[in-house]
Amino acid sequence: MEKLIDERKISIIFKAFCDENRIQILKQLITGEKCACVLLDNLHISQPTLSHHMKILCDSGIVIMRKEQKWAHYSISQEGVAYAINYLQSLTPINISKEDKPCCNK
Amino acid sequence: MEKLIDERKISIIFKAFCDENRIQILKQLITGEKCACVLLDNLHISQPTLSHHMKILCDSGIVIMRKEQKWAHYSISQEGVAYAINYLQSLTPINISKEDKPCCNK
């Protein structure tokens, strides 16, 4: 059970999902592992730009890379996604009755 | 059941989680609805900056605002969080046997 969730770490994880091209990339990975050249074929970005996005996705822990000879194979990390889901689930607010709610320092 | 998930929409939702101050804000909201002045007391940002972050959080659908006289009360939207969780759950890749996996356009 993760106890100390730090803001920096969470923000790095979720950077995976806040760019449209990265969402497109993740969409492609839903059907399974893909190598960079295949991902690139289905996007309108340059090869260095793809490389940059894959780095952000890997840094977030949402994607993992498997290097095989010349090729970089990318896939979705179930552990990474599970961690992100776990954080979102922690956002379920503890129900506080509306009467108890304190207001504005007073 | 959401069918057409568009990349722009998803990226706007997850922008909520990719800034450290916004994570701090969400952390405060876990214990229930808070008004802007209380949130501000616990952050090291100016009032206009908080206002800016609250707009991003509301635009994402993760936070909802309730205006009561002078005060803006913010809380976590369970529907918003549920939608985000639902997207993350859709990232579970369909298992494809490693033998079947096609590689690099060839």
Place this chain on the structure above:
DNA sequence: ATTTTATATTGAAAAATTTCAATATTTAAA
């Protein structure tokens, strides 16, 4: 050995985001 292929890195420009001071707006208090 040289060339080709797949990917990464560097450096710089463009675009987007974050931030705050100043100011506006709206409501409550005096």
Place this chain on the structure above:
DNA sequence: TTTAAATATTGAAATTTTTCAATATAAAAT
């Protein structure tokens, strides 16, 4: 009806992110 309090908006600076051309690296093919 002035004044104060809570929040929003505007405009500009600082920072970060996105992007691509050029180049580097590393492995495969010739």
